[in-house]
Amino acid sequence: MPMTEEREQSPSLREEAARWLVRLRSGEATADDRRRLNNWLAEDPSHRQEFGRVSGMWTNMTGAKPLFETELRKAETRWAEYASTSEPAAGQSWWSPARMVAAGALMGLITLTTLWWVNGVTESLHYQTAKGEQRQLTLSDGSSVMMNTNTQMTVEFSSKTRAIRLDQGEAWFTVAQDGRRPFEVEVANGIIHDIGTQFIVSKSSQQVEVSVLDGIVEVALHPPVARHAILHRGQRVSYGMDGWISEVGPFDQITAGAWKDGKLIFKGHPLAQVLNELARYRTEEIRLLDNSLKDVPVTGVFNIRELENSLELLQDALPIRAQRVNANLIIVERASPSTTAPRSRTR
Structure with a gap:
């Protein structure tokens, strides 16, 4: 026919x-x-x-x-x-x-x-990682995202925009060039505008931290605050949920991005901060009972995939004692100088 x-x-x-x-x-x-x-x-x-x-x-x-x-x-x-x-x-x-x-x-x-x-219809895709999990994504525009532990984000791409909302956790963005569609990451009360770069965004319960590894980004807070900062390679800025924004300053790129290579690097970091960071990768809460220990400096390298040994290593180097209370809680306290019995393992 x-x-x-x-x-x-x-x-x-x-x-x-x-x-x-x-x-x-x-x-x-x-x-x-x-x-x-x-x-x-x-x-x-x-x-x-x-x-x-x-x-x-x-x-x-x-x-x-x-x-x-x-x-x-x-x-x-x-x-x-x-x-x-x-x-x-x-x-x-x-x-x-x-x-x-x-x-x-x-x-x-x-x-x-x-x-x-x-x-310009927008397609939304949601991604998340569990505690201790990391995930590498390649987005439809060719950009890549490395999601760190306990992270949640939503990707919304259309023919006109590339938008990501980071709800919690930490992610490393490597952005593909696209002159037609801007790349933006919304975190809490701020938006990060990419200008061709690699950057890390970390969101905690109190603040958001943006670290630029390459290129340039603009960080802009939502009105009515309407504050913003321009960051270049090797610079970092933090902002809070109530509208404050820090001065732009340098940061240690090796330490900040070590998690992408499966490591946590500490250089004189306070013990309280180290324990909080270790807890991000474990299902249990790690609670420091002795407040006088919180500023004790810690220097060392931990393998993310072998964090079961992290507290034992800290006990060997510092005057602390870690004890598991139950499946969901580990307490850390000052070790008695007279204690000679072997420490219980916390795994």
């Missing part, structure tokens, strides 16, 4: 263009098919315009594929169903029911792409 006869049954010109695209992409198009396509394109300028539009939409789908994985899997199934069918006999239409279904699957993808690309 000629393509012009089938056209009366086509719901729209776009579907007809999509059917031709399916035929060309199938790898089964014959010389006669191409001749008929050329005739169809020559019939009316609108045919050429619509075929060009549908082809362009399919090409643009490449950048949006991570947002439509489910739909793509369905379409691939349809391709497999009709790809194995036999070539129609002479005089018969190539448009079998299976192939028509495949064209419909393609049309569904094109419709989704149109909404995403033209109207």
Whole structure:
């Protein structure tokens, strides 16, 4: 059946263009098919315009594929169903029911792409890590995110924006260049605007810390505070939930980013801070009972994947004693100088 006869049954010109695209992409198009396509394109300028539009939409789908994985899997199934069918006999239409279904699957993808690309529809994806877990992500724009322990974030990408909301925890961002879509990370009452860079964002219950490893970022607090800071490589700034923002200053890049390589490095850090950091990677609470110990300096390197030994190492180096109370609590107190009995293990 000629393509012009089938056209009366086509719901729209776009579907007809999509059917031709399916035929060309199938790898089964014959010389006669191409001749008929050329005739169809020559019939009316609108045919050429619509075929060009549908082809362009399919090409643009490449950048949006991570947002439509489910739909793509369905379409691939349809391709497999009709790809194995036999070539129609002479005089018969190539448009079998299976192939028509495949064209419909393609049309569904094109419709989704149109909404995403033209109207800027946002797709939201939520990611999280458990305590002690780290996760490497590659986003649809080519940017990468290394999520540290106990972290939650939401990625919202559209054709116009790239936005991430960090709800808790810590993440290392390596941002891919995209002049059309700004890259922003919202954390609590502030937004980090990337200007082509690598940076680390850490959110605790009291403050947010932004550290730039490469490039430039702008940190802007929400109104009515409306304060902001520009950070360059090797600079850090902190801000609080009540609107304060620190001065921009330097930081130790090796120490700050060591967790990405599976290590925690401390250089004279107060014991209380060290215990808090270790607790981020453990399911138990670590509670320091003796407040006079909180500022005792700690220097050392701990392997994140072997943190079970961390408290034993601290007990060997400092005048402290760690004791497990139950499955959810470990207490740390000052060790008695006269204590000679072996310390109980805390694992």
